[in-house]
Amino acid sequence: MINQKYRSWAEINLEKLRTNYNKCCKTIGESTNFIAVVKANAYGHGDIQVAKQLSSCGIKGFAVSNIDEAKRLRCGGIKEEILILGYTPIERADELIEYGITQTLLSWDYAVLIANTGKRIKCQFAIDTGMSRIGLNANNPIECERTIRLFANTLEINGLFTHLCVADCDDDESKKFTYNQIELFEKVVSRVKDLNLKFCHCLNSAGGLWHKTSSETIVRLGIILYGLKPDYSNILPDEITPILSWKSVVSMVKEVYPGDTVGYGRTYLVDHQMKIATVPTGYADGYSRSLSNKGYVLINGNRAEIIGRICMDQMMVDISGIENVEIGTEVVLIGKSGNQCITADDLANVIGTIGYEIVCNISERVDRIYIGE
Ligand SMILES: *Cc1c(COP(=O)(O)O)cnc(C)c1O
Numbered sequence: 001m002i003n004q005k006y007r008s009w010a011e012i013n014l015e016k017l018r019t020n021y022n023k024c025c026k027t028i029g030e031s032t033n034f035i036a037v038v039k040a041n042a043y044g045h046g047d048i049q050v051a052k053q054l055s056s057c058g059i060k061g062f063a064v065s066n067i068d069e070a071k072r073l074r075c076g077g078i079k080e081e082i083l084i085l086g087y088t089p090i091e092r093a094d095e096l097i098e099y100g101i102t103q104t105l106l107s108w109d110y111a112v113l114i115a116n117t118g119k120r121i122k123c124q125f126a127i128d129t130g131m132s133r134i135g136l137n138a139n140n141p142i143e144c145e146r147t148i149r150l151f152a153n154t155l156e157i158n159g160l161f162t163h164l165c166v167a168d169c170d171d172d173e174s175k176k177f178t179y180n181q182i183e184l185f186e187k188v189v190s191r192v193k194d195l196n197l198k199f200c201h202c203l204n205s206a207g208g209l210w211h212k213t214s215s216e217t218i219v220r221l222g223i224i225l226y227g228l229k230p231d232y233s234n235i236l237p238d239e240i241t242p243i244l245s246w247k248s249v250v251s252m253v254k255e256v257y258p259g260d261t262v263g264y265g266r267t268y269l270v271d272h273q274m275k276i277a278t279v280p281t282g283y284a285d286g287y288s289r290s291l292s293n294k295g296y297v298l299i300n301g302n303r304a305e306i307i308g309r310i311c312m313d314q315m316m317v318d319i320s321g322i323e324n325v326e327i328g329t330e331v332v333l334i335g336k337s338g339n340q341c342i343t344a345d346d347l348a349n350v351i352g353t354i355g356y357e358i359v360c361n362i363s364e365r366v367d368r369i370y371i372g373e
Pocket residue numbers: 037039085162163203204205206220221222223224230
């Protein structure tokens with residue numbers, strides 16, 4: 001058994017990652033190019049390991065959130081294009097050149113700062129088509145064009161991108177909004193066609209799966225690579241499955257009796273004799289404390305409800321009626337056990353968040369183990 005050495009560990013199946021990627025290629029179109037979004041340590045999955053696999057599958061490039069993530073990939077041997085989607089302090093602009101990294105230009109003001117370094121930095125302009133986060137306002141395409149052309153004189157502008165904010169919703173209003181975002185973006189792109197920008201992209205996972213653009217494009221694949229859903233209501237294509245399982249072990253088994261309470265704050269009152277187990281994973285491992293008295297884990301193919309508050313390093317679960325539970329028995333926090341399965345999306349749904357947050361939060365203290373290489 002793999003688990004004997006570990007207290008709390010995530011198994012990341014790289015074969016499933018390749019399957020997810022290949023399925024995306026097939027579903028979205030073989031002629032489309034793809035950038036993998038591996039920010040936040042590849043959504044908690046391990047950025048270098050994930051990037052290396054996708055690199056061997058022929059992916060065109062990677063996107064990260066900041067310069068430290070970008071440098072990690074370069075130092076880890078990644079040779080493809082790397083785009084920083086967010087802010088880099090101007091004081092670190094030299095490193096963009098040194099490591100051959102492409103920087104997003106968040107606004108006119110930010111572009112001025114980057115241009116004033118006097119270095120010909122590789123950049124892509126963000127275009128705001130309705131998210132109101134970063135980018136030049138696409139409602140004024142003439143102004144966008146003027147700005148792009150101006151900075152193309154001093155910086156190496158190699159692309160434009162926008163970000164969709166409701167591509168995972170399929171009500172009519174959201175679909176209309178997404179269609180409009182794509183249209184606004186394409187209008188800006190068409191005004192600067194003559195600049196031959198190599199990287200013009202507007203689709204995230206949900207956009208790639210459920211929305212079409214008029215031109216050939218590049219899709220930024222994030223959550224789908226990891227086999228999770230942009231939104232809980234989504235139905236993913238067959239063969240796309242979660243690549244991460246999170247496991248722990250039982251550290252203690254005991255009986256509790258009516259009148260006993262479990263955990264901090266005594267939030268769980270025992271009203272009948274029951275068997276409980278302690279599991280040495282807690283919120284410092286990234287297991288959300290919001291799952292206290294709400295979540296469940298899987299043991300020997302059965303659900304075991306979390307009882308009491310999740311502690312920093314441990315939690316207690318109800319194992320009444322589950323056979324053969326002892327010290328060292330495997331506990332599945334995310335993944336499969338027998339016929340039962342709990343996904344990061346399921347956990348997220350219990351506490352009103354998204355699967356993204358569940359996997360991003362799995363802390364460094366949890367060992368990552370790679371299988372299927
Ligand atoms: C995070 C991010 C993505 C990836 O989104 P998914 O929903 O995970 O596919 C794509 N583009 C930008 C700009 C992002 O910030």
